Amino acid sequence: MPIFKKGTTFIENLPKIYTLYTGGFLLFFAMLAWFEKLGMGADTIGILFVSFTIVIYALIGYLSRTMEVQAYYVAGRQVPAVFNGMATAADWMSGASFVAMAGGIYLGGHAYLAFVVGWTGGYVLVATLMAPYLRKFGCYTVPDFIGTRYGGNLTRFFAVVVLVVASFTYVTAQINATGTIAARTLGVPFEVGVWVGLVGILLCAMLGGMRAVTWTQVAQYIVLIIAYLVPVFWMSMKQGFGPFPHVEYGNAVARIMELEPILQVGVLKPTGEIAAQFPGLKALTVLHATPGEGPIAAWRFVTLVACMMIGTASLPHILMRYFTTPSVRAARTSVAWSLFFIFLLYFTAPALATFTKLQLLDPNLATSIIGKSIAEVTNLTWIQKWSAVGMVAIKDFNGDGILQINEFFIRGDIVVLATPEIAGLPYVISGLVAAGGLAAAMSTADGLLLAISNALSHDLYYKIIDPKAETRKRLIVARVLLVGIGALASIVASFKLTGILGAVAWAFCFAMSGLFFPLVLGVWWRRANRAGAIAGMVIGLGAGWWYLYMVKWGGMKPWWGMDDLRFGMVGATASLIAMVVVSLMTKAPDKETQAMIDEVRIPKGKTILEASH
Amino acid sequence: MATNTGQQEAHWHATRNLMIVHLVIWFVFAYVVHWFAPQLNKMSLLNFPVGFYMAAQGSLIVFVVQLFVFAKQQDAIDRKFGMAEED
Numbered sequence: 042m043p044i045f046k047k048g049t050t051f052i053e054n055l056p057k058i059y060t061l062y063t064g065g066f067l068l069f070f071a072m073l074a075w076f077e078k079l080g081m082g083a084d085t086i087g088i089l090f091v092s093f094t095i096v097i098y099a100l101i102g103y104l105s106r107t108m109e110v111q112a113y114y115v116a117g118r119q120v121p122a123v124f125n126g127m128a129t130a131a132d133w134m135s136g137a138s139f140v141a142m143a144g145g146i147y148l149g150g151h152a153y154l155a156f157v158v159g160w161t162g163g164y165v166l167v168a169t170l171m172a173p174y175l176r177k178f179g180c181y182t183v184p185d186f187i188g189t190r191y192g193g194n195l196t197r198f199f200a201v202v203v204l205v206v207a208s209f210t211y212v213t214a215q216i217n218a219t220g221t222i223a224a225r226t227l228g229v230p231f232e233v234g235v236w237v238g239l240v241g242i243l244l245c246a247m248l249g250g251m252r253a254v255t256w257t258q259v260a261q262y263i264v265l266i267i268a269y270l271v272p273v274f275w276m277s278m279k280q281g282f283g284p285f286p287h288v289e290y291g292n293a294v295a296r297i298m299e300l301e302p303i304l305q306v307g308v309l310k311p312t313g314e315i316a317a318q319f320p321g322l323k324a325l326t327v328l329h330a331t332p333g334e335g336p337i338a339a340w341r342f343v344t345l346v347a348c349m350m351i352g353t354a355s356l357p358h359i360l361m362r363y364f365t366t367p368s369v370r371a372a373r374t375s376v377a378w379s380l381f382f383i384f385l386l387y388f389t390a391p392a393l394a395t396f397t398k399l400q401l402l403d404p405n406l407a408t409s410i411i412g413k414s415i416a417e418v419t420n421l422t423w424i425q426k427w428s429a430v431g432m433v434a435i436k437d438f439n440g441d442g443i444l445q446i447n448e449f450f451i452r453g454d455i456v457v458l459a460t461p462e463i464a465g466l467p468y469v470i471s472g473l474v475a476a477g478g479l480a481a482a483m484s485t486a487d488g489l490l491l492a493i494s495n496a497l498s499h500d501l502y503y504k505i506i507d508p509k510a511e512t513r514k515r516l517i518v519a520r521v522l523l524v525g526i527g528a529l530a531s532i533v534a535s536f537k538l539t540g541i542l543g544a545v546a547w548a549f550c551f552a553m554s555g556l557f558f559p560l561v562l563g564v565w566w567r568r569a570n571r572a573g574a575i576a577g578m579v580i581g582l583g584a585g586w587w588y589l590y591m592v593k594w595g596g597m598k599p600w601w602g603m604d605d606l607r608f609g610m611v612g613a614t615a616s617l618i619a620m621v622v623v624s625l626m627t628k629a630p631d632k633e634t635q636a637m638i639d640e641v642r643i644p645k646g647k648t649i650l651e652a653s654h
Numbered sequence: 655m656a657t658n659t660g661q662q663e664a665h666w667h668a669t670r671n672l673m674i675v676h677l678v679i680w681f682v683f684a685y686v687v688h689w690f691a692p693q694l695n696k697m698s699l700l701n702f703p704v705g706f707y708m709a710a711q712g713s714l715i716v717f718v719v720q721l722f723v724f725a726k727q728q729d730a731i732d733r734k735f736g737m738a739e740e741d
Contacts, residue, residue, distance in 0.1 A: 151691065154709035158684060161714045165680040168721050169673045173728075287711070291701030298703070330706035332691040339689045346684055368739050370729055377721035384718050391710035642666050643737040 052119055059124075062097075063263050069093060070267075074469040083468040087226040090472035091479060094264055098257045098483070099244035105256050106248035110512055113250030113519065114181040114495060116365040120255055125371075126378025128255045129362045131262035133160075133383055135211075136218025136482035137545040139265060142387075144456030146394035148323050151332040155345035157387050161380060162346065163353025168376035171354055172363040174564045174641050176372035179648025180364060182492070183357040183556070184500040187578075189650060190563045191571040192634070194505050199578040201496050203555030204357045206582065208489045209530065211356075211548035215486035216242075216527075216534040222479045225430075225458075226472075232535050238479075239531045242486045247520055250495075254487045255365060261480035262382065268477020269386050269393075269457075276396045276464050280406065290392045293399050297329045300402050304411055309447040311438070319434045322450035329398060341602050348609040352549025355556040358485075358492035369644035397460045401449075408465055411446055418444050423462035427455060490530070494522040546606040547589070554585030554612025558620050566624075567638055573624030580619035585612025665735035672731060676724050683713040 051058075073086055111117055120128070138160065145153045180186045183204060188197030216235055219242070224234030245257040277286035282293060301307070310326045332338060353359065362379075366372045400408045410418045415437045418424060427433040434450040437443075458478065461470040498519035503510055510518070555578045562569040562577075588611040591597035592604060603610055630638075637649055687694070691705030699707055732738035 151706055151709060154706070155688075158688065158709055158713050162680060162684045162717050165676065165684075165717055165720060165724075168724055169676050169680075288700060291699070291707070294703070294706065295698075295701045330695070330703050332695065332705055334692050339691070342688050342691070343685045346688065350684065370725075370732070370739060373725040373728060374722075377718070377725050380721050381718050384714050388711050388714050639662060642669070643662060644732050644739050645737050 052121065055121065055124055059259060059263065062260060063267075066264060066267070070469065070473060073472065074467065077467055077469050083471070084228065086468055086472045087475055088228075090476040091223065091226045094476045094480065095241045095244075095483075098241065098260060098480075101257045101260055102245040102247070102249055102253040105253035107250065107252055108513070108516060110515065112252045113516055114364075114499065115361075116250075116252040116255045118365055119367050120365040122366060122371045122375040123378050124259055125255070125362060125366055125375040126380075126382050127262040128258035129359065129375070129379035130382035130386075131258040131265065131480070131484035132254075132362055132488040133359060133379070133485070134265065134386055134481050135485035135545060136215055136222075136478065138386065138390075139269065139481035140218060140222075140457055140478050141454050142457075143390045143393040143397070143460075144451075144453035146391050147398055147456045148325060148327065148451075148453050150327040150329050152327070152338070152342060154391065155342050156349060157390060159346040159349025160353065161384060161387055163350035164376055164380040164383070166350060166354035167359070167363075168373060170561050170565065171360060172372050172376050173369045173644065175360060175560075176363050176366060177369050177641050177644060177648060179650040181361075181499050181650075181654070182496045183360055183560070184496050185504075185650070186563065187556075187559055187574065188500060188504065190634070190637070191559075191569075191574040191630075193571050196571055196574055196578075197500050197504060199575055200556070200559070201500050203551065203578055203582055204496050205493055207356065207548050207552035207555070208358060208493045209526075210544055210551060211358075212486055212489040212493070212526075212530045213534045214544035214548070215482045215489065216530050217537065217544075218482035219479060219486060220531075220534060222458075222475055222482065226475045226479075231537075235531050235535050238483065238486075239527050242483050242490065243524060243527055245483070246487045246491055247523055250516075250519065251361075251365060251491060254491055258484045258487065261484040265477040265480040265484075266382070266385055268473045268480070269389060271473060272461050272464070272466060272470055273389050273393050273396065275466055275470070276400070276460075277392075279464065280396065280399065282396075286392050286396070287388060290395050293395045294330050296403065297395065297398055298331075301328055304402060304446050306446055309445055311436075311447045311450075315436060315438055316450075318436070319450045322432070322434055322452050324447045324450050325398075326447065329395070337602055341607075344603055344607045344610055348546070348550055348553065348607050351553040351557050351613060352609060355552040355560065356549070357496070357552070357556070358488040360560075361492055361495075362488070393457065393460065397456055397463060400464050402446075408463060410449065411444055413444055415442050415444055415448075423459060426462070427451075427459055432459075486530075490523055490527050493526050494519055497522050497526075543606070547608075550585055550589070550607070550609030550612060551582065553609040554616055555582035557613055558616045562620060564638070564641060567635060568624055568629055569620065570624050570627055570630045572627040573620045576623035577616045577620030581612050581616025584615035585609060588612065661735055662737070665731065665737045668731045668735070669728065672724070672727055676720060679716070679720055683708075683716045687713060 107113055175186055178186050184197050184200035187200035219238030220231055220235030223237045224231045246254050273286050282289040307326055307328050311324050363372045366375050400406055402411050403409050404412055424433060432452045432455045436448055458474055502518050503515050559574045559577045585608050589605055589608040592599050687708050695703040695705035697704045
């Protein structure tokens with residue numbers, strides 16, 4: 042493939058290449074749909090979907106192999122804004138966004154939309170406060186910025202620590218999600234699925250570093266967005282809401298609000314005893330579109346939004362994507378495109394949750410189950426299939442033979458995966474959704490593993506331990522670390538310590554506790570100095586950690602209702618205070634640093650760090 | 655650099671103001687609007703209760719549009735003060 046060899050031609054050909062790829066993927070989808078008509082089994086379709094997409098990603102990874110430092114760490118700084126936007130969107134939208142978010146809205150209603158708002162609005166902070174300045178700096182990693190701006194190996198080291206803590210927490214959740222999906226579609230045990238997923242992830246990232254991850258992430262974005270949108274459009278047409286579900290689903294929301302009092306949603310609740318029989322499963326007890334009343338509910342909503350937003354702006358695997366654009370201006374446009382591509386999925390998630398809920402609740406629809414006889418419902422194929430694996434449960438505890446709202450239990454994580462079956466769509470859609478979920482989890486895991494191993498290989502090994510190491514050796518160390526960390530994360534993931542969503546929220550809180558203020562103030566406050574940055578990182582992460590421990594395991598009563606998902610509020614506040622106080626108590630940064638800050642603030646001119654460092 | 659510094663300071667001043675304007679808009683749509691979700695829900699838009707709509711779509715649309723506008727405005731500032739990269 043000569044177009045992959047010459048940098049420029051390849052970049053110019055990108056739109057053509059990915060259009061061909063998208064066409065090929067749709068053709069593959071159509072072919073499988075046809076095979077299904079001819080009688081191909083559901084399992085075979087699932088296996089074909091998953092293995093075909095993994096092979097494509099691995100192939101892209103192989104074609105992007107490199108032995109250049111600049112290509113390995115920042116994809117040669119030539120990724121166009123729009124494509125970097127797609128790659129960031131895939132990097133960003135994890136198994137949690139794809140698999141768990143709509144399910145969360147289904148069960149949690151309005152309160153859960155805090156994730157939707159938080160995971161999009163964070164990009165306003167990225168664009169206005171961070172990305173363009175970090176791009177101008179010309180760093181390879183986030184600790185590279187902290188280490189150079191504040192100076193000193195200790196500063197760099199603490200930045201690496203925060204990065205590793207946050208990203209590692211996050212990556213175990215992604216490998217968990219990858220393993221779950223691989224296990225289900227390939228029919229292997231979860232522990233095996235985890236390792237299959239890891240091999241796929243490493244094939245994408247190992248040979249080509251950031252360059253390979255960039256081009257596979259674009260490919261993964263295309264798969265995941267098609268997989269997310271198709272079922273929603275399909276259901277909207279099927280339920281008679283027309284071809285523009287995002288505008289039309291207001292009617293579906295209105296219909297749900299009409300049905301809720303009739304079905305006594307939020308009034309009928311399973312007793313604690315019965316709920317305890319189905320760990321991880323929940324009955325629907327929360328109103329769909331009605332927010333909780335009072336300042337506590339509002340406070341809980343906005344604090345969750347704040348944690349997700351500030352966390353977004355501090356997560357190294359996202360920030361490092363903007364190091365790959367050709368210019369500062371492109372970095373800014375690229376943030377806008379990233380948010381646009383992310384938005385396409387996030388404004389669909391509430392629509393998906395709404396349509397799925399209506400399918401189950403509305404007695405006028407053939408698919409509804411609430412209010413039907415228990416015997417009839419337990420006969421449905423999807424109910425049987427998902428109850429066999431303990432993801433759905435039905436319990437007629439009042440013994441009247443009719444299914445009520447509080448007698449149907451479902452695991453939030455499966456709502457997206459099960460929706461095609463609930464809505465009675467052909468199996469090929471389920472295969473597509475599985476491939477999409479896998480793409481989402483793999484692309485995020487890729488980015489995270491690369492962020493961790495790059496920080497360790499560049500900042501810890503090259504900058505601190507062995508500054509004389511030659512290129513070849515640096516890149517070999519980077520790859521060994523990548524494989525090692527991937528294996529470690531898989532081992533941790535196979536213990537299933539936390540749920541997917543909990544671990545993700547924690548990762549955000551860790552990142553915002555330790556990194557947000559050192560990064561922002563590094564650009565926006567001249568007076569910020571080394572001692573202040575160290576205090577900000579150490580005290581921020583320490584306070585966050587302490588609060589998490591006390592609330593989750595130490596039996597402390599949360600402050601103003603801030604539970605373990607919101608511990609970043611405490612950590613980041615401590616970080617800000619510590620950083621300002623310590624900076625003001627110690628000497629202002631020297632002239633050289635002041636000049637560097639001035640230079641970072643303007644787009645024109647050379648990057649602060651050499652192109653290859 | 656003496657002549658440059660004045661220019662640079664003016665550039666940074668404009669940049670900072672733009673940042674503040676966008677963060678104020680962001681603050682309103684990220685927090686203020688959702689604080690009043692129960693009240694907003696009494697109104698309806700395209701059949702959506704407005705409080706729900708803002709969290710599910712409204713704020714998101716504002717953020718996306720805002721970022722494209724921001725990129726354009728910041729670029730204009732960079733050019734005006736001669737601080738933009740060469741094309």
